[in-house]
Amino acid sequence: MADKNKTETDTKITLPQGYQVFTYAAGIKYEGRKDLGVLISARPASYAGVFTTNRVQAAPVKLCRERLGFPIRALVVNTGSANACTGEEGEQAARRVAEIAEAEFALPRKSALSLSTGVIGTPLPLEKFEPALRAIASAAGAGNVNTPEDFARAIMTTDTVPKMAERNLGIANDKEIRICGFAKGAGMISPQMATMLAFIITDLDIRAKDLQCALLAGLGGSFNAITVDGDMSTNDSVILLANGASETRLCCREDTLAFREALAEVMQSLALQVVRDGEGATKLVTIEVTGARNTRDAELAARAIANSLLVKTAFFGNDPNWGRIIDVAGYSGARLCEEKMELFYLDRIIYAQGRPLAFDREDMIRKLAQTREITIRLDLGVGRAKRTLYTTDLSYEYVKINAEYTS
Amino acid sequence: MADKNKTETDTKITLPQGYQVFTYAAGIKYEGRKDLGVLISARPASYAGVFTTNRVQAAPVKLCRERLGFPIRALVVNTGSANACTGEEGEQAARRVAEIAEAEFALPRKSALSLSTGVIGTPLPLEKFEPALRAIASAAGAGNVNTPEDFARAIMTTDTVPKMAERNLGIANDKEIRICGFAKGAGMISPQMATMLAFIITDLDIRAKDLQCALLAGLGGSFNAITVDGDMSTNDSVILLANGASETRLCCREDTLAFREALAEVMQSLALQVVRDGEGATKLVTIEVTGARNTRDAELAARAIANSLLVKTAFFGNDPNWGRIIDVAGYSGARLCEEKMELFYLDRIIYAQGRPLAFDREDMIRKLAQTREITIRLDLGVGRAKRTLYTTDLSYEYVKINAEYTS
Numbered sequence: 001m002a003d004k005n006k007t008e009t010d011t012k013i014t015l016p017q018g019y020q021v022f023t024y025a026a027g028i029k030y031e032g033r034k035d036l037g038v039l040i041s042a043r044p045a046s047y048a049g050v051f052t053t054n055r056v057q058a059a060p061v062k063l064c065r066e067r068l069g070f071p072i073r074a075l076v077v078n079t080g081s082a083n084a085c086t087g088e089e090g091e092q093a094a095r096r097v098a099e100i101a102e103a104e105f106a107l108p109r110k111s112a113l114s115l116s117t118g119v120i121g122t123p124l125p126l127e128k129f130e131p132a133l134r135a136i137a138s139a140a141g142a143g144n145v146n147t148p149e150d151f152a153r154a155i156m157t158t159d160t161v162p163k164m165a166e167r168n169l170g171i172a173n174d175k176e177i178r179i180c181g182f183a184k185g186a187g188m189i190s191p192q193m194a195t196m197l198a199f200i201i202t203d204l205d206i207r208a209k210d211l212q213c214a215l216l217a218g219l220g221g222s223f224n225a226i227t228v229d230g231d232m233s234t235n236d237s238v239i240l241l242a243n244g245a246s247e248t249r250l251c252c253r254e255d256t257l258a259f260r261e262a263l264a265e266v267m268q269s270l271a272l273q274v275v276r277d278g279e280g281a282t283k284l285v286t287i288e289v290t291g292a293r294n295t296r297d298a299e300l301a302a303r304a305i306a307n308s309l310l311v312k313t314a315f316f317g318n319d320p321n322w323g324r325i326i327d328v329a330g331y332s333g334a335r336l337c338e339e340k341m342e343l344f345y346l347d348r349i350i351y352a353q354g355r356p357l358a359f360d361r362e363d364m365i366r367k368l369a370q371t372r373e374i375t376i377r378l379d380l381g382v383g384r385a386k387r388t389l390y391t392t393d394l395s396y397e398y399v400k401i402n403a404e405y406t407s
Numbered sequence: 408m409a410d411k412n413k414t415e416t417d418t419k420i421t422l423p424q425g426y427q428v429f430t431y432a433a434g435i436k437y438e439g440r441k442d443l444g445v446l447i448s449a450r451p452a453s454y455a456g457v458f459t460t461n462r463v464q465a466a467p468v469k470l471c472r473e474r475l476g477f478p479i480r481a482l483v484v485n486t487g488s489a490n491a492c493t494g495e496e497g498e499q500a501a502r503r504v505a506e507i508a509e510a511e512f513a514l515p516r517k518s519a520l521s522l523s524t525g526v527i528g529t530p531l532p533l534e535k536f537e538p539a540l541r542a543i544a545s546a547a548g549a550g551n552v553n554t555p556e557d558f559a560r561a562i563m564t565t566d567t568v569p570k571m572a573e574r575n576l577g578i579a580n581d582k583e584i585r586i587c588g589f590a591k592g593a594g595m596i597s598p599q600m601a602t603m604l605a606f607i608i609t610d611l612d613i614r615a616k617d618l619q620c621a622l623l624a625g626l627g628g629s630f631n632a633i634t635v636d637g638d639m640s641t642n643d644s645v646i647l648l649a650n651g652a653s654e655t656r657l658c659c660r661e662d663t664l665a666f667r668e669a670l671a672e673v674m675q676s677l678a679l680q681v682v683r684d685g686e687g688a689t690k691l692v693t694i695e696v697t698g699a700r701n702t703r704d705a706e707l708a709a710r711a712i713a714n715s716l717l718v719k720t721a722f723f724g725n726d727p728n729w730g731r732i733i734d735v736a737g738y739s740g741a742r743l744c745e746e747k748m749e750l751f752y753l754d755r756i757i758y759a760q761g762r763p764l765a766f767d768r769e770d771m772i773r774k775l776a777q778t779r780e781i782t783i784r785l786d787l788g789v790g791r792a793k794r795t796l797y798t799t800d801l802s803y804e805y806v807k808i809n810a811e812y813t814s
Contacts, residue, residue, distance in 0.1 A: 231735065309638060313809035398806075
């Protein structure tokens with residue numbers, strides 16, 4: 001799978017053929033910043049998507065689900081209001097935003113999607129979308145496009161950095177296809193089937209059904225493997241578009257695997273960028289659980305450790321407080337064998353056979369203080385299943401951001 | 408059930424007949440404070456206990472489980488070391504502490520229990536227990552007992568206040584029995600069957616089997632209804648002793664119910680004292696979930712809300728960010744009906760029929776800032792089951808305490 005060292009934001013990325021992006025300061029919540037992003041495909045794009053499994057789903061998520069299977073030409077993405085818990089009015093607003101975009105860009109009906117993040121429960125200020133989308137359409141007519149980075153910035157909420165990734169893929173018939181992705185999200189991150197918002201676009205020519213399979217294949221190692229605070233959003237959406245502008249199809253099993261791998265790399269890169277930018281985070285923590293009875297148990301233990309406040313505050317304090325990790329594994333519900341468990345901290349084994357091993361604590365604290373990336377591995381000692389998750393530490397700053405981020 | 412307004416620490420409590428407490432500065436981890444408490448019953452006491460359901464159990468928990476059913480004469484409680492994850496040596500150490508106490512106080516074999524909390528994974532410094540217990544026994548011989556408050560303070564770790572409660576109970580034959588309880592705990596609080604450490608003693612004459620039933624009956628509304636950080640400890644224990652020194656038995660069903668109610672009140676009082684003293688807590692938050700399909704669903708939703716970082720930081724910020732509560736209910740796994748859900752915040756309905764209701768936000772913020780006790784009620788709109796849990800907000804101070812509390 002992807003090399004973790006390659007997961008920093010790709011700051012200079014090139015859009016695949018046949019896509020353009022636009023941004024605008026619509027004043028939805030924030031003043032003096034771009035808060036609306038529009039992505040246009042010159043051709044109808046095959047569309048795949050995965051969404052939050054929260055039983056409460058935001059209006060834009062409902063709209064995006066309805067349109068699965070339709071060819072898509074436009075994404076309209078706002079920050080500042082999540083359009084969630086807004087009832088029937090919210091659903092009408094999401095549909096209306098898509099309609100305005102379809103009208104302004106002269107696109108077929110139901111070819112636009114509306115996506116939102118921000119505060120839950122505030123109505124979408126529809127009156128601000130019409131002039132904004134008209135201005136964007138007129139800029140587009142004049143050839144004034146924005147850069148991929150502009151787009152990545154326009155969709156941010158509490159994010160501190162824009163999140164982008166790309167891979168280019170030469171396949172069997174010597175043609176090149178491009179995959180390029182954007183994500184936003186820093187808090188309320190504990191996706192099951194998706195994360196906050198991610199958009200991945202490619203110029204590959206592929207059917208929606210095959211596109212959906214490729215998207216699902218990449219989920220387990222990317223958006224479903226991260227957590228910042230254990231809170232699953234009402235708005236999580238990962239949207240994947242393929243507009244075929246490269247005039248290139250996947251002709252053999254090898255091509256398909258190469259595409260899926262490149263796509264999975266883009267997805268994992270975006271997911272890790274979300275964790276790195278986790279609210280208040282000072283560390284990226286990789287939790288590897290091995291030796292589990294089955295995958296469910298490995299997931300249970302890894303997720304409980306990744307979400308434990310005591311574990312996360314210890315990481316913030318550069319404290320190798322391994323006892324908290326053993327404790328969490330114990331209550332996670334996963335089966336374990338205390339006498340066979342092993343815990344590795346920065347590649348050093350520090351607990352085995354039910355008891356702590358001697359280690360140089362001061363040296364470990366020094367090493368922890370010097371690194372922004374920590375890996376711990378816990379072997380449960382009962383089987384062969386494993387699971388890797390990515391999480392953050394928990395800092396004062398997280399509390400500050402979320403106590404002050406006003407509803 | 409118990410009146411929540413009566414749950415502040417009872418600072419002046421009287422031990423039931425036939426019990427004495429002693430404390431000592433044994434220097435186990437902290438310097439210059441009492442860190443060892445001993446409770447002695449003049450008669451063999453019926454003994455009931457409930458313990459953590461964590462798969463990793465501390466050595467003292469294993470010892471206390473083994474001795475269920477035995478008549479008990481002594482509890483030896485230390486802070487500073489949890490004697491958890493310490494292997495076979497740890498189990499021997501817990502047994503050895505009990506043996507020393509039995510020898511020094513001339514008690515029958517297996518009549519003492521050893522209980523510990525503190526850092527996980529450090530060996531119990533056995534060499535400090537022998538002189539300490541000898542000194543205590545000699546003080547006891549000279550009639551130098553300590554006060555209940557001394558005992559409650561000696562068992563504290565990150566607690567900021569001692570936790571005690573008592574109820575006196577006149578029953579049918581005009582005799583009086585006393586119930587008196589102690590607890591410690593402020594972090595790693597999310598008990599399932601018990602909390603950190605609680606000791607409840609009574610002079611009632613009752614069989615161990617009936618005592619255990621009474622203890623279990625009180626759990627749901629007390630120790631199993633609280634969470635500070637969602638982390639279940641390896642050491643959670645609730646110990647209930649009844650030494651019969653009042654020469655009084657429960658003679659009818661009415662007496663039994665009266666005893667159970669008084670016991671449940673003591674338990675709830677102690678449990679709420681633990682939450683109020685939750686690490687860094689500035690608020691006691693009561694989460695009432697109603698209208699659930701069944702009790703399991705009500706518990707799922709209430710627990711998810713009570714443990715959500717986003718909900719807890721909003722309480723800290725005095726922000727009526729109700730959208731986060733709806734979001735959490737949505738991912739909790741509980742069945743809900745979005746169109747019938749209702750949310751009450753400080754007794755005001757602010758969300759109904761799938762959309763927010765107008766309310767005076769500034770007034771609500773002012774009210775939240777003025778109170779240390781917040782109640783929210785969420786009706787899931789699908790049934791009649793309900794569950795009430797008690798939790799805290801999440802403050803900078805929680806992060807500070809747990810990033811700095813050294814392993």
